[in-house]
Amino acid sequence: MVHDDDFDPFIAEIARELRAPVSIDARFDERVMAALEPAVIPITVHRSARPWYRRTFNFSVSQVAGLAAAAALVGVVTMKAAKPGAEEAATVAVQQDSAPALQPVADVTRDPSALELQQFLLIAPNATSVSLVGDFSDWDASRFKMERVSDDGAWSITVPLPPGRYEYQFEVDGKLRITDPTRPQTSSDFGSANSVITVEHRD
Amino acid sequence: MAISQGLPLQSDNDDAEIVARVVAGDTAAYAILVGRYRAQFTRYAVRMLGNREDAEEALQDAFLRAYRSLAKCDDPVRFGSWLFRILANRCRTAGTRRGRRERTFVRDDVALLDASEEHPEDQTAWREEIQRALLMLEEDQREAFLLKHVEELGYEEIAELTGVGVSALKMRVKRACERLRALLQEVQR
Numbered sequence: 001m002v003h004d005d006d007f008d009p010f011i012a013e014i015a016r017e018l019r020a021p022v023s024i025d026a027r028f029d030e031r032v033m034a035a036l037e038p039a040v041i042p043i044t045v046h047r048s049a050r051p052w053y054r055r056t057f058n059f060s061v062s063q064v065a066g067l068a069a070a071a072a073l074v075g076v077v078t079m080k081a082a083k084p085g086a087e088e089a090a091t092v093a094v095q096q097d098s099a100p101a102l103q104p105v106a107d108v109t110r111d112p113s114a115l116e117l118q119q120f121l122l123i124a125p126n127a128t129s130v131s132l133v134g135d136f137s138d139w140d141a142s143r144f145k146m147e148r149v150s151d152d153g154a155w156s157i158t159v160p161l162p163p164g165r166y167e168y169q170f171e172v173d174g175k176l177r178i179t180d181p182t183r184p185q186t187s188s189d190f191g192s193a194n195s196v197i198t199v200e201h202r203d
Numbered sequence: 204m205a206i207s208q209g210l211p212l213q214s215d216n217d218d219a220e221i222v223a224r225v226v227a228g229d230t231a232a233y234a235i236l237v238g239r240y241r242a243q244f245t246r247y248a249v250r251m252l253g254n255r256e257d258a259e260e261a262l263q264d265a266f267l268r269a270y271r272s273l274a275k276c277d278d279p280v281r282f283g284s285w286l287f288r289i290l291a292n293r294c295r296t297a298g299t300r301r302g303r304r305e306r307t308f309v310r311d312d313v314a315l316l317d318a319s320e321e322h323p324e325d326q327t328a329w330r331e332e333i334q335r336a337l338l339m340l341e342e343d344q345r346e347a348f349l350l351k352h353v354e355e356l357g358y359e360e361i362a363e364l365t366g367v368g369v370s371a372l373k374m375r376v377k378r379a380c381e382r383l384r385a386l387l388q389e390v391q392r
Binding site: 008010011012014015017018019020021022023024025028029031032033035036123178179182185193 | 228230231233234237238241242245246249250255258259262263266267270271272274275329330333334337349352353380383384387388
């Protein structure tokens with residue numbers, strides 16, 4: 001049996017030496033905090049600002065169909081997209097004052113087989129570029145460049161996706177990939193996880 | 204859980220409040236948590252990895268990963284324990300990476316680690332030898348030794364942090380002590 005309460009002066013001396021404080025770069029905290037700047041902030045706390053909610057999103061359905069060949073999306077807002085191949089443009093307005101905030105005012109359902117339009121939002125005030133990457137785009141950051149849609153750093157993209165489960169991240173400034181804390185994540189290996197979204201058909 | 208005299212891993216309602224602020228969008232509040240846990244977690248990382256550069260990298264990585272996963276922190280009053288588990292994983296990863304590139308222990312690193320202003324020459328040399336011997340331990344033994352004897356955690360706490368059973372931990376600590384004694388008593392002679 002191993003006893004843990006045996007006092008050993010030699011080991012105690014070693015431990016005492018190892019308990020001596022160690023120095024660290026004086027700018028360590030600053031570096032950590034600077035790295036947090038392009039962070040994902042749950043958008044729910046910014047609903048009062050939500051200037052981008054007033055936007056009218058114009059989707060050219062022919063463009064949507066082209067995107068859809070490679071993409072599928074998940075996100076904060078799901079809207080019904082027009083059936084792929086249709087040639088008319090659909091306009092979806094997102095109302096500011098209805099609750100919850102991120103609800104489409106006008107549903108443009110045209111066909112039960114339609115793709116779902118999934119909006120992704122990220123608050124990254126100090127980012128210069130943000131891309132959406134995921135298994136729906138082979139994790140290629142060049143496919144879905146997000147658009148800055150508000151002065152307070154909201155980035156948005158809306159992507160048509162077939163119903164299904166998708167994993168994704170945001171790529172900030174072309175180097176930092178971060179998950180979305182507002183969504184479930186894969187794995188328990190902290191930091192290596194992807195955000196997960198399930199797109200379902202909406203009636 | 205008993206309150207530790209080493210790593211500040213006890214439940215902390217103040218931590219929970221700060222975590223809530225950060226999750227609610229007050230990113231700047233995270234600096235409070237960084238400042239609160241930096242010093243002792245740095246010491247652990249430095250002792251585990253043997254040099255400040257790797258330790259700072261592991262610690263920064265841990266803080267960033269914790270931040271990005273903050274919404275997954277189910278028990279924010281135990282933020283310190285949660286953060287430490289992330290750090291311990293980062294140290295293991297860094298140790299594995301270092302092992303792969305066969306990095307050798309740089310003698311000067313140890314001298315750089317000491318925050319105290321003045322050390323007699325022989326004490327500095329002794330501390331270097333201790334750190335050198337520590338790095339010769341198996342990684343799991345080094346981790347257990349540091350948590351038990353340097354950070355002064357109880358075995359139950361260590362078990363909770365590492366997911367390793369108490370009996371196995373005691374054995375690791377025992378072997379670590381034996382190995383350190385053999386290595387360092389040789390030096391003393």
